[in-house]
Amino acid sequence: MRQVSGDASVLRRLNSDAILRILRGRELATLTELAAAAGVSxxxxxxxxxxxxxxxxxxxCAEDERADRQRGRPARRFRFRASSGHVAGVHIDSSSLQVMVCDLVGEVRxxxxxxxxADTPVPDRLSAVAELVRLAAAxxxxxxxxxxxxxxxxxGVVDGEGRVVKSIVLPGWTGLHLHAELSARLPAPVVVENDMRLAVTAEHWRxxxxxxxxVVYLFAADRIGMGLLIGGRVHRGAHAASGEIGSQPNDNWSAFRHVMDYSxxxxxxxxxGGRQSAEFAVGRARAGDEKARLAVREFGRALAAGLITVVNPLDPEMVIIGGDLSSVGDLLxxxxxxxxxEHCLYPPRAVVSGLGGECIAVGAVRLALDHAERLLFTLPA
Amino acid sequence: MRQVSGDASVLRRLNSDAILRILRGRELATLTELAAAAGVSxxxxxxxxxxxxxxxxxxxCAEDERADRQRGRPARRFRFRASSGHVAGVHIDSSSLQVMVCDLVGEVRxxxxxxxxADTPVPDRLSAVAELVRLAAAxxxxxxxxxxxxxxxxxGVVDGEGRVVKSIVLPGWTGLHLHAELSARLPAPVVVENDMRLAVTAEHWRxxxxxxxxVVYLFAADRIGMGLLIGGRVHRGAHAASGEIGSQPNDNWSAFRHVMDYSxxxxxxxxxGGRQSAEFAVGRARAGDEKARLAVREFGRALAAGLITVVNPLDPEMVIIGGDLSSVGDLLxxxxxxxxxEHCLYPPRAVVSGLGGECIAVGAVRLALDHAERLLFTLPA
Incomplete structure (x- = not known):
C-alpha cells in the first residue's frame, strides 16, 4: 500500500486519480483538456x-496519429494505457472450468x-482452477x-464473504469458503460471485x-437458473440468494420433463438428463420429427410458465434466454x-443471448474490472 | 407561479428553499444554526x-418552550410550520372510497x-371522489x-400519466384518464398511482x-395483489405494471378456492366470493370448527405457494400480509x-400489517407529500 504523508500528498493522489479517470473515459486528451476537466492548473x-x-x-500517442499535425506545433495527447493492468474472469461450472484474461479496458488477451x-474432489477442483488461471495468464x-x-x-448460493452457502450440483461445495481457498492458491486479489448474477452482469455490459x-435472465443448461436486472442494477437480495428458483410447491419450472419423457x-x-434430453429432442426436431418438435415446444412453454411467475410481478422490458441451451434459438x-x-399485460420481448457459453466468464471479468477500479482508484485509509 | 427576475432572486429563492429544508429536517433551529447549515451569513x-x-x-417558538431561558438572553428559535400546508390521500377501492387529510409533517387532520x-357508473364515482375530498378538507x-x-x-394498472391501463374490478375504469378526470373536478394538483405500490409505500413509511x-407485500382482500420493495425503493417495472399476478398457466395463486369450497x-x-368465504371460514374456525380451520390453513398454504414463486427469486427479508384479510392474523x-x-433457503419473516384498511390512503398521503415537496421546493423553470 502506498504511503500517504500529508494533506498535500492526499490532494495530489486525488488529482492523479481524477486525471486517470478522465483518461479512461475518453480516447485521447491534451494537457489543456485534462487540466480543465480535473479543475487543476x-x-x-x-x-x-x-x-x-x-x-x-x-x-x-505517437506523432503520426495526430490528425491536426499540419496546423503548426501540435499539442501532446495522452491516453490511458490499457495494458497497464490485467484481470482474469473464472467460471466454475458443474462440468468445466473457463478462464478469460483481459486488459483494463476489457480487451480479451x-x-x-x-x-x-462434477465428482472431482474439492481440493483437485481448487488446484485445477489455480493451474488454469496460471496457464491463461501465461x-x-x-x-x-x-x-x-x-x-x-x-x-451455488454465494454470500457476501465469498462462502458457498449451498450448491446442489458440486459435491462438497456447500459450506466451502471459496474466497479463502482460492486466495490461498492465487497470489492475486480474488472476488467471488454467484454465476447467475455474473451472467446478467455480462448481458448488461456486452x-x-x-x-x-x-430484465429477467433465464439460464437454461444442465439446470434452470435465473438472474434479475432491476432498475439498472443486478439484484442480489437480502441474503445474496436472489435468482434461486428453489423448490416450489406447484408445477412451476418442471420444464425438463417434457423432453425427458420424449427421450x-x-x-x-x-x-x-434434462439437458441431454433437450439436445436430443432438438436434434430430432430439426431433422423433421413432429413429436420431437412438439416436445421442444412444450419444454419452451413450460419454461415460459415458470418465467411468468416473476415476469408478471416484476414487469421487465426483456427476457433473455442464456446458457448452453440458448443455442436452440428460435425453437425455444x-x-x-x-x-x-398470452399471459402478460405487457409481454416482454424474449431474446436469445448472443454471449453463448462464455457469458459467466465475461461477467467474472466485469466483476474483476469493477473491483480493480476500486483497488486502483481509492485512497488508502 | 412566483416571478423570478434575475440571478439575485434565483439565489435568494435557493437559499430560502435550503433554509426551509433544514427546518423541516429538525425540531428547532437558531439563526446561527440555520446560517451555518445553509452556508449563508x-x-x-x-x-x-x-x-x-x-x-x-x-x-x-414561544418563550416558555425555551429550555435555556435562564441563561441570559435566549436565542430566537424557529421551526417549520407544519400547518402551512396540507395534502389529501385518496383510496379508490372496488367497494369504497377513503380520504385522509394531513399536514406537511404527515399528521392526520x-x-x-x-x-x-363496484357497479357505480364512472361519472358518479368521480363525483363521489371529488365530494369526499371536499368534505374531508372541510x-x-x-x-x-x-x-x-x-x-x-x-x-388497476396505472401508467406514468395517471391513465388506468387495465382494471378488472371496476367496470368502465379501463382506459380512463383518471388524472385528467380528477384534475378537472378538483382545484388542486392531482397525482395518481397504483394502490399496491401505495400500500408498500405506506409500510415503508409507517x-x-x-x-x-x-420486502414482498401481499395484499389479501377481495382480490390478491402484490407490492415489491426492492433495494429500498418501491418497484414500478418497465411499464408501471409491477405487482400484477395476472393470469398464470400453473396452479399458482388459486388460494381462494380452498375457502370457497368449504363455504x-x-x-x-x-x-x-373469495373474501366472504375466507371471512366465513375464519369465523367458523375461531368458533372451533375443525374443517374450517383446515380450509383456512390450506388457504394460507396456497397463498404461500404463490408467494414462493417470487420470494425464491427475489430473496426478500420480509413478507407482509396486508389488506382487509390481514385481520385474520395468526390463522393466516x-x-x-x-x-x-419448508421451501426457502432463507425463509423471510411473515408478518401481518399493522396499518389495516387505511394502508393505501396512508400511501397516497406519502405520495402527495413527496409531490408537494417537489412543487414547493423547486425553482420555476
Whole structure:
C-alpha cells in the first residue's frame, strides 16, 4: 500500500486519480483538456501526467496519429494505457472450468477452457482452477501475481464473504469458503460471485441487456437458473440468494420433463438428463420429427410458465434466454414468446443471448474490472 | 407561479428553499444554526427567516418552550410550520372510497370513508371522489383549493400519466384518464398511482417495512395483489405494471378456492366470493370448527405457494400480509410461515400489517407529500 504523508500528498493522489479517470473515459486528451476537466492548473496536470507516464499508467500517442499535425506545433495527447493492468474472469461450472484474461479496458488477451467432471474432489477442483488461471495468464505473457484481480463465478448460493452457502450440483461445495481457498492458491486479489448474477452482469455490459434497466435472465443448461436486472442494477437480495428458483410447491419450472419423457419414449434404453434430453429432442426436431418438435415446444412453454411467475410481478422490458441451451434459438424462443403474449399485460420481448457459453466468464471479468477500479482508484485509509 | 427576475432572486429563492429544508429536517433551529447549515451569513439567514415567517412557512417558538431561558438572553428559535400546508390521500377501492387529510409533517387532520358499490357508473364515482375530498378538507377547516396536492391510489394498472391501463374490478375504469378526470373536478394538483405500490409505500413509511430494503407485500382482500420493495425503493417495472399476478398457466395463486369450497360444502345455498368465504371460514374456525380451520390453513398454504414463486427469486427479508384479510392474523401467518420455512433457503419473516384498511390512503398521503415537496421546493423553470 502506498504511503500517504500529508494533506498535500492526499490532494495530489486525488488529482492523479481524477486525471486517470478522465483518461479512461475518453480516447485521447491534451494537457489543456485534462487540466480543465480535473479543475487543476495546466502545470499541475503536466506534473501528474509525467508521473503517470513514468509509472506506465498513461502513454503519449505517437506523432503520426495526430490528425491536426499540419496546423503548426501540435499539442501532446495522452491516453490511458490499457495494458497497464490485467484481470482474469473464472467460471466454475458443474462440468468445466473457463478462464478469460483481459486488459483494463476489457480487451480479451487469453481464454482457456477445460472439462472437469462434477465428482472431482474439492481440493483437485481448487488446484485445477489455480493451474488454469496460471496457464491463461501465461498465454497473455503474465504471471498470476501480475493480475490486478481474479473474478470468480461459481454455481451455488454465494454470500457476501465469498462462502458457498449451498450448491446442489458440486459435491462438497456447500459450506466451502471459496474466497479463502482460492486466495490461498492465487497470489492475486480474488472476488467471488454467484454465476447467475455474473451472467446478467455480462448481458448488461456486452450483451442483449445493454441500455436496459429491467430484465429477467433465464439460464437454461444442465439446470434452470435465473438472474434479475432491476432498475439498472443486478439484484442480489437480502441474503445474496436472489435468482434461486428453489423448490416450489406447484408445477412451476418442471420444464425438463417434457423432453425427458420424449427421450424415454423414443429410446427407453438411453438414460438422458434434462439437458441431454433437450439436445436430443432438438436434434430430432430439426431433422423433421413432429413429436420431437412438439416436445421442444412444450419444454419452451413450460419454461415460459415458470418465467411468468416473476415476469408478471416484476414487469421487465426483456427476457433473455442464456446458457448452453440458448443455442436452440428460435425453437425455444417462439413458444416462450407465445406464452408471454398470452399471459402478460405487457409481454416482454424474449431474446436469445448472443454471449453463448462464455457469458459467466465475461461477467467474472466485469466483476474483476469493477473491483480493480476500486483497488486502483481509492485512497488508502 | 412566483416571478423570478434575475440571478439575485434565483439565489435568494435557493437559499430560502435550503433554509426551509433544514427546518423541516429538525425540531428547532437558531439563526446561527440555520446560517451555518445553509452556508449563508447570519444577516442573510435572518432576512430569509423573516420572509418565511411573514409567508406563514415558519413560526417562532414561544418563550416558555425555551429550555435555556435562564441563561441570559435566549436565542430566537424557529421551526417549520407544519400547518402551512396540507395534502389529501385518496383510496379508490372496488367497494369504497377513503380520504385522509394531513399536514406537511404527515399528521392526520381528517379521515372520511364511504361505501361505493363496484357497479357505480364512472361519472358518479368521480363525483363521489371529488365530494369526499371536499368534505374531508372541510373537516380539517380547509377548501380543496388549499390542498397542496391530492394523492390518489386506485385499483388497476396505472401508467406514468395517471391513465388506468387495465382494471378488472371496476367496470368502465379501463382506459380512463383518471388524472385528467380528477384534475378537472378538483382545484388542486392531482397525482395518481397504483394502490399496491401505495400500500408498500405506506409500510415503508409507517408500517412493518420501516428500515427494510427488500420486502414482498401481499395484499389479501377481495382480490390478491402484490407490492415489491426492492433495494429500498418501491418497484414500478418497465411499464408501471409491477405487482400484477395476472393470469398464470400453473396452479399458482388459486388460494381462494380452498375457502370457497368449504363455504359451498357447509352452506351450498349461500353464494360467497373469495373474501366472504375466507371471512366465513375464519369465523367458523375461531368458533372451533375443525374443517374450517383446515380450509383456512390450506388457504394460507396456497397463498404461500404463490408467494414462493417470487420470494425464491427475489430473496426478500420480509413478507407482509396486508389488506382487509390481514385481520385474520395468526390463522393466516402460521401456515404461510410454515410453507416459507419448508421451501426457502432463507425463509423471510411473515408478518401481518399493522396499518389495516387505511394502508393505501396512508400511501397516497406519502405520495402527495413527496409531490408537494417537489412543487414547493423547486425553482420555476
Amino acid at each position: 495546466r502545470p499541475t496536470a503536466e506534473g501528474i501526467v509525467e508521473e503517470l507516464l513514468a509509472d506506465g499508467w498513461v502513454e503519449e 487469453a481464454v482457456r477452457r477445460q472439462p472437469l467432471p 498465454d497473455a505473457g503474465l504471471t498470476v501475481a501480475e493480475l490486478a484481480v481474479v473474478g470468480v463465478g461459481t454455481t 450483451g442483449a441487456a445493454r441500455g436496459c434497466d429491467d 424415454m419414449a423414443v429410446e427407453p434404453g438411453e438414460l438422458r 424462443v417462439e413458444p416462450i414468446q407465445e406464452v408471454l403474449d | 447570519r444577516p442573510t439567514a435572518e432576512g430569509i427567516v423573516e420572509e418565511l415567517l411573514a409567508d406563514g412557512w415558519v413560526e417562532e 381528517a379521515v372520511r370513508r364511504q361505501p361505493l358499490p 373537516d380539517a377547516g380547509l377548501t380543496v383549493a388549499e390542498l397542496a396536492v391530492v394523492g390518489v391510489g386506485t385499483t 408500517g412493518a417495512a420501516r428500515g427494510c430494503d427488500d 359451498m360444502a357447509v352452506e351450498p345455498g349461500e353464494l360467497r 401467518v402460521e401456515p404461510i410461515q410454515e410453507v416459507l420455512d
